[in-house]
Amino acid sequence: MNIRGISADTLSLLLIMGQESHPREFAALLSTEEGVIRNVDIIPGTIGGSASASVLFEMIPLNVGYIGSAHSHxxxxxxxxxxxxxxxxRTGSCHIIVGHPYGQDDWRCFHADGTSIELEVIPDE
Incomplete structure (x- = not known):
């Protein structure tokens, strides 16, 4: 899958989710529309803790086309x-971590092996 970037609104949502769940972590799965990350899904049964968040993999719907994950630190x-x-x-090839204090520069994107990805923020229309 060719991922062109993340929509500005979606990135803002992830940063707000980090703020709202702080000091607990959140975890969600991501999907794209036309190569742009625009969808954030919290899977039923996901638990956010102070040191980690866990997702019940058996609750992930089949054939949704998740490309990766997002969570907070x-x-x-x-x-x-x-x-x-x-x-x-276990959750795709593009992973976003947002970190405290959850400002516009407090996030990074990674491949599944942990190497960094430069992800363009695409303005919403």
Missing amino acids: PSGAIRPSEADLAFFS
Whole structure:
């Protein structure tokens, strides 16, 4: 899948989700429209904790076309942990981490192996 970027509104939503769930983590799955990340889904049964968030994989709908995940790091560390890498490997190829204090520059995108991806923020019309 060729991912062109993330919509500005979707990025703002992820940063707000981080703020609203702080000091707990949130986790969600992402999908695209025409190569742009525009959809954020919280899977039923997802639990956000102070050190991690867990997703019930058996609750993920089939054939939705998720391309990756998003979650928060209340600590502000915007890099994947070993647990994140294990999660990434099960949920797609494009993963966004938002970190405290959840400002416009407090996020990064990663491949499933943890290498950084430059992701363009695409203005919404």
